[in-house]
Amino acid sequence: MKLFLYPGACSLIPHIALEEIGKPYETVTVDFATGEQLSPEYLAINPKGRVPALAVDRGVITEIPAILGYLALTYPDAGLAPVGDAFEFAQVQSFHLYMATTIHVLFRQISRPEVYADGEDAHAALKAKVPEMSDHYFQYIEDLLSDGRRWVHGDHYTSSDIYLYVFASYLNMGDRGDPEKIPHVWAHRSRVARRPAVVKAVKDEGVERLFLHGV
Numbered sequence: 001m002k003l004f005l006y007p008g009a010c011s012l013i014p015h016i017a018l019e020e021i022g023k024p025y026e027t028v029t030v031d032f033a034t035g036e037q038l039s040p041e042y043l044a045i046n047p048k049g050r051v052p053a054l055a056v057d058r059g060v061i062t063e064i065p066a067i068l069g070y071l072a073l074t075y076p077d078a079g080l081a082p083v084g085d086a087f088e089f090a091q092v093q094s095f096h097l098y099m100a101t102t103i104h105v106l107f108r109q110i111s112r113p114e115v116y117a118d119g120e121d122a123h124a125a126l127k128a129k130v131p132e133m134s135d136h137y138f139q140y141i142e143d144l145l146s147d148g149r150r151w152v153h154g155d156h157y158t159s160s161d162i163y164l165y166v167f168a169s170y171l172n173m174g175d176r177g178d179p180e181k182i183p184h185v186w187a188h189r190s191r192v193a194r195r196p197a198v199v200k201a202v203k204d205e206g207v208e209r210l211f212l213h214g215v
């Protein structure tokens with residue numbers, strides 16, 4: 001397996017999942033600084049011009065929820081999702097999609113405001129709205145964790161925990177929501193950060209400052 005990533009980007013989620021699985025894989029850095037994600041070579045791999053992309057024996061998989069679902073089904077022994085129970089598996093997919101379609105899309109208003117509107121004033125307005133909506137979207141997860149559960153879905157660590165950990169860590173950037181409003185999410189982040197697979201992937205990407213800060 002070959003994972004196309006950019007250090008510290010959302011591609012860290014499948015990178016951690018691959019570490020948890022423990023099977024051989026390699027990583028390829030797509031250099032956003034030079035716009036490599038839009039190069040003809042990379043667009044031939046992922047025509048969407050984004051990371052992550054996971055190349056496997058049968059082709060390329062894009063979209064984090066799809067990659068995580070593939071890994072969970074292909075390596076059931078890693079326990080990244082309850083693949084033997086359709087209802088519980090749907091809960092994991094539901095959480096992945098919540099992260100992908102709400103929080104991830106919201107944070108893109110900061111990293112890529114130009115895809116939503118033109119002009120400096122519009123970009124400033126898009127960015128200014130993020131902290132309020134981030135607090136709102138994270139509150140749903142805070143409520144979920146406030147019954148004292150250790151992991152997102154209860155007693156078992158799954159890929160949902162990886163997804164949450166990465167996006168909660170982005171709050172360290174200081175421009176997108178208040179960690180103090182979500183103490184259960186923040187404690188959960190520290191639990192995930194103690195896992196050897198997480199530390200390994202974060203260190204391999206050289207992004208300790210954002211992802212291991214304050215854990």
Ligand SMILES: N[C@@H](CCC(=O)N[C@@H](CS)C(=O)NCC(=O)O)C(=O)O
Pocket residue numbers: 009010011037049050051052062063064065100112
């Ligand atoms: N829906 C996609 C989103 C992927 C995405 O937005 N990736 C960002 C990095 S976090 C990216 O490649 N950005 C490059 C760009 O927008 O040019 C997924 O879940 O995989």
